[in-house]
Each structure stands twice: as structure tokens, then as C-alpha cells.
Amino acid sequence: MDLFLHYLSLPYLIEGIGFTLAATLIGLAGGVLVALPLAAMQLSRHRVLAAAARGYAVIFRGTPLVLQMIFFYNALPYAGIKLPGLLAAGLALAFNEATFIAEMLRSGVVGVDRGQVLAGQALGMTPRVLLQRVVAPQALRSMLPAMGNEAVSTLKNSSLASVVAVQELTLRSTQLASSTFDFFPVFIASGVMYLVLTGAFSLVQLALEARFDLERQAALRGVSRWLPWCRVMPAAAAGPVEAAAAAEAEAPPPPAAPTDREARAARLAEAPVALRINGLSKAYGGRPVLQDLNLVVKAGEVVALLGPSGSGKSTLLRCINHLDSWDAGRIHVGGHRLGYRPDGQLMSPADLARERARLGVGMLFQQFNLFAHLTARENVAGPLRWVHGWSAEDADRRALALLARVGLAARADALPRHLSGGQQQRVAIARALAPGPSVLLLDEPTSALDPELVNEVLEVIRRLAVEDGLTMLISTHQLRFAAEVADRVVVLAGGRIVESGPALQVLQQPGHPESARFLRVMAADVLPGAATPAKD
Numbered sequence: 001m002d003l004f005l006h007y008l009s010l011p012y013l014i015e016g017i018g019f020t021l022a023a024t025l026i027g028l029a030g031g032v033l034v035a036l037p038l039a040a041m042q043l044s045r046h047r048v049l050a051a052a053a054r055g056y057a058v059i060f061r062g063t064p065l066v067l068q069m070i071f072f073y074n075a076l077p078y079a080g081i082k083l084p085g086l087l088a089a090g091l092a093l094a095f096n097e098a099t100f101i102a103e104m105l106r107s108g109v110v111g112v113d114r115g116q117v118l119a120g121q122a123l124g125m126t127p128r129v130l131l132q133r134v135v136a137p138q139a140l141r142s143m144l145p146a147m148g149n150e151a152v153s154t155l156k157n158s159s160l161a162s163v164v165a166v167q168e169l170t171l172r173s174t175q176l177a178s179s180t181f182d183f184f185p186v187f188i189a190s191g192v193m194y195l196v197l198t199g200a201f202s203l204v205q206l207a208l209e210a211r212f213d214l215e216r217q218a219a220l221r222g223v224s225r226w227l228p229w230c231r232v233m234p235a236a237a238a239g240p241v242e243a244a245a246a247a248e249a250e251a252p253p254p255p256a257a258p259t260d261r262e263a264r265a266a267r268l269a270e271a272p273v274a275l276r277i278n279g280l281s282k283a284y285g286g287r288p289v290l291q292d293l294n295l296v297v298k299a300g301e302v303v304a305l306l307g308p309s310g311s312g313k314s315t316l317l318r319c320i321n322h323l324d325s326w327d328a329g330r331i332h333v334g335g336h337r338l339g340y341r342p343d344g345q346l347m348s349p350a351d352l353a354r355e356r357a358r359l360g361v362g363m364l365f366q367q368f369n370l371f372a373h374l375t376a377r378e379n380v381a382g383p384l385r386w387v388h389g390w391s392a393e394d395a396d397r398r399a400l401a402l403l404a405r406v407g408l409a410a411r412a413d414a415l416p417r418h419l420s421g422g423q424q425q426r427v428a429i430a431r432a433l434a435p436g437p438s439v440l441l442l443d444e445p446t447s448a449l450d451p452e453l454v455n456e457v458l459e460v461i462r463r464l465a466v467e468d469g470l471t472m473l474i475s476t477h478q479l480r481f482a483a484e485v486a487d488r489v490v491v492l493a494g495g496r497i498v499e500s501g502p503a504l505q506v507l508q509q510p511g512h513p514e515s516a517r518f519l520r521v522m523a524a525d526v527l528p529g530a531a532t533p534a535k536d
């Protein structure tokens, strides 16, 4: 025991820890630096870059680390590069670790829900903002446990640096044991030192995981409301939550559905065009999905897009916001060709994002696509700050007001995963409304909801149509809702518009066999005062 304690405190071994840590830190820091471009190359659409990254991985993953260290120390001098042992071993570690860290980064990025990326694009985020605010925070959080393991493995791999005579802990332990013949106490002391080091790494990993744990942050936010000394919200922002909740409680009941359809139709006839689609065609792998589609939507008009599953409704909505490309035809939003420069060339992704934000085409998705790492208020306020340059206070105030409007002021600090589907979709509505869109595209906003949650979302949309006079294009299977709210119904079948006309007329007396067939299938949804759709 005395011998063990003697070796445990021996300066010769403790100095070895210094070399071990130095090699490990060079390996980890260098590994992260090399891994970043490597992961970007792996994710790149350019095949040459992706292939080069794969080639790198094959070489560094497929050869022993000891050989790599020997190469960096003994072979590089032939190319005129002479490195000290510690640096050679550290660099070999870095280039080796980079393959594993790059793979973690890549899978972290790929693991971020594609729907959130689409939502960010629809909100006008440039690729850089999307990466910085949506993808990286979630990817890095999911990487933390694997990164902790990688740090421990780098520390243990640093013992191989003894092969190029770096005086690290393993080499010094071996030398000491050979000269004293105290093999057992020396190696036990050395093992305990390694355990302390790997334990410290694990503690750092646990601390970081706790620091970035969304559940814990949410709990802290809840507690902080009652603890004035540990507030995480800006003091000024705490007030509006209650104020907004009170406003919500006092909000007048929603007005009835529009009854004066003729007056509305007359007003819309005079209104300017908000959206114009000419000859739009698109095919996936040679199979036509949209065929020579023409549609005009007036400012303030609510158009319900109906049609069987697979008829092309979602594809059409994605094309309007240029989230999808198309083969032929033109789309104008507010008189502008979204996504094209004046010379007719396609815009770069960053310019396209800015153009989306400028023209203001809001979008709601079937799956809500809220940013999973942000609370409800951050989901609404964040894009206002990052895309539209609002100050934090103004964005927060707007977010709270809109959340109150959709009946969610009291859940402003909840994470999406703590909200029901209906509540998530209402947050998504607040987020889409925040920048004041000129056109709102709604892609089956209630299809992912349980039946009892559908009405709460439809009610919010109904109020937007009636109170705000928003221009809306809604893909929906809710016939009753379409009858009550839409000015016009457009029926899509096989990628073509087969019928378009005043909502009640089309729903009650469809003039095309495809419309009639579709409406009969959907007959479970009872139309107010509607006769059975005409038979084909």
C-alpha cells in the first residue's frame, strides 16, 4: 500500500500525465478542426468533395493509429517536415479522431428533422441562419454523449504516443516498472491516474449534458418564475405573459362564419391578384404530378384546395413557396416571380430565402414542424430576430401577443414536445403570422391531429380568414370547414385542376365526375344544408 501511494504521488509519473493530457488535447482540438470541413464535404452535393471525404475516412479508419503516429514522426521528415514527438503523436491522433468526429457531426446534422429545415426555409431563413439557429444546436446536443466517449477513447489512445518516445504516462510507468521491478504498484498507480482522468472527462460530459438538457432548462424556467434571484427571462418579458393571458381570457367569442358571400365575392372581384400560377407542370422521375396548372388567387381570398390523396396538393403548395422546383410554368406572388432574378436565372439559396422573407409567403405544415429545441415563444420570436432583424424585446412582445391570439399565452414557455398536436399547430400558426405574411399556405393543417383537436385549430384559422382578411390557400379534407370559410373551392385530381368555383356551389353540386367522386368518398363530413353531391 505504501509503495502504491508512493508511486501515486511520484512527480515522475505526474509529469507523464501532463504529456498524456497534452497529446489528448491536441488530438481532440485538432480532430474537431479537421472534422468540421470533413463533415461539410461528406454532406456536400458535390460528388468529388464527398468522395474525397470518404477516401480520407477509408485511409485513417483502415490503418492502425500506431502506424499513423510512426508515419507523422518518421516519414514526414523525408518531405522536409520534422515534428517533435508530442506534436507528431498529437497530430496523428487528431487526423485519426477527425474521421469519427466528422461521422458524428454528419449523423447529428442528418438526424435533425427535415420538416424543421423546410419550416425554416419557408420562414425565409438563409442556409447560414438555418445551420446556426436550427440544425447546429440540435445536432451538437445529440452529439454530446458520443463526443464524451470519443474524448475518453482519445485519452486512452494517447498511450500509443510512447511508440514515438513521448514521455506520457504509459511510457513512464513502463520505464519505472522496468527499473524498480515494482510492476504491480506502479501499474496500479498508473491505472488509478488514468481512471481519475477518464472520470474527469465523464464528469465534464455529464455537466455539459445537464447544461444543454432541454427538459432541465424548461423546469428551470418554470421554477424561475417563482425565484426572483434566478430569473432566466428578461424582467420586462415576464409581465406580458400574464397580460397576454388576461387578454386571452377576455377575448371576445369568435365571430360567426361569413354569411354575406355575395358582398364578399363582389369585393374580391375588385381586389388585386395576390398569387398567379400559369401552366405549372412538374414530374417526379418522369411521372407527372402537376400538369399545366393555372390558378389565380385574389388578395383576401380564401381558397380551399381539395382532392384525393396523391393528387398533388402538397407539391403545389411547396412549389408556390419555391421549396420545390418545377419543370414548366410560372408562379408570381404579389407580381414577383419568387426565386428568379430579373434576368430569368434561378436565385442562389441565400437570395431565395431573402426573397421569401420579403414577399411574405407564410406556410403551415401537416406535421407542424416546430423547432424542437425552442419554446413556443422562441419559435415565434426567433425568426423575427434572425430573418427580419427585430430587436429581442419587440420580437418577444409580438410572439406573446400572437400566442395569446391563438389561445396559448399560458404555454408560451413550453417546449413543442410538451404541447398537444393542436397546440403545436396553433404555435405554428402564430409563427407563420408573426412577420405579417401576404399569403398563407396551409398544407392539411389538421390531418395529423386527433379528431378532438381538429376544431381548436380550424377555429383559429377561421378567425384569421374572417378577422384579418388573410389571403389563404388551404389544402384540406375538412369539407364543412371549406364550406364555411372558403370563398372558392379548387378540386385537384391527377395533378390537374378539374373544377374551380364558389365554395358552396362546388361542394353541393360538383360539376365534374372526379369532384363528385371525391366528395362522395368524403361524405362522412356533413355539409351544412348541402344536398348529396351530384352523381357522375
Ligand SMILES: Nc1ncnc2c1ncn2[C@@H]1O[C@H](COP(=O)(O)OP(=O)(O)OP(=O)(O)O)[C@@H](O)[C@H]1O
Pocket: 284, 289, 307, 308, 309, 310, 311, 312, 313, 314, 315, 316, 444
Ligand atoms: N419527393 C418526392 N419524390 C417522388 N414522388 C413524390 C415526392 N413528393 C411527392 N411525390 C408524389 O407526388 C404525388 C403528389 O404528392 P402530394 O404529396 O403533392 O399529394 P397530396 O395531394 O398532397 O396528397 P395528400 O393529400 O396525401 O397529402 C404523389 O404520388 C407522391 O407520391
